[in-house]
Amino acid sequence: DQQVKQNSPSLSVQEGRISILNCDYTNSMFDYFLWYKKYPAEGPTFLISISSIKDKNEDGRFTVFLNKSAKHLSLHIVPSQPGDSAVYFCAAKTGANNLFFGTGTRLTVIP
């Protein structure tokens, strides 16, 4: 039972344009959401997070939006750069400790 879903396995974007990665979840008890970036043969690297009491969090080129009523969050990267090419995982947690991950979206930024 996948509680966090990333329905787009891949996304290609031109350099300089906006990348939008989407994530849906089913568990209304999730209170904290995170995005991780993963390069091949490396572990996931924390990118940005958002608490359920907020609807937006921004960090440089990265912004995460949370729509609790739709149980949907998205990661915006603007402008996209070739170095952003990686697999992006959405993750969520309740007050408990473990993270629930989506299946990932492979982003390719075309120079």
Next chain:
Amino acid sequence: GAGVSQSPRYKVAKRGQDVALRCDPISGHVSLFWYQQALGQGPEFLTYFQNEAQLDKSGLPSDRFFAERPEGSVSTLKIQRTQQEDSAVYLCASSLNTGRGYTFGSGTRLTVV
């Protein structure tokens, strides 16, 4: 060290063999997690330690999987009588507290043949 260190990076085991995977968390990190990532999937939770106490092992897929962290630092994930379905990347993560993002190691890729 500066990051979470896992060893070995790669392990090939014959079916039925026992394996032990090691995780060195960031010094001082209280929380330690093990995740399993099958090909094309996201990481899935296996177990969680707070210091030496294993507080949650609900994600361990069978009693062939066992994890320990006896002194509250290094942790070992042991898989007995490995099966082909155990083939995956095993990720370890640690954090100072459980409130924020965790730091992951590079993982151990286990292939059972």
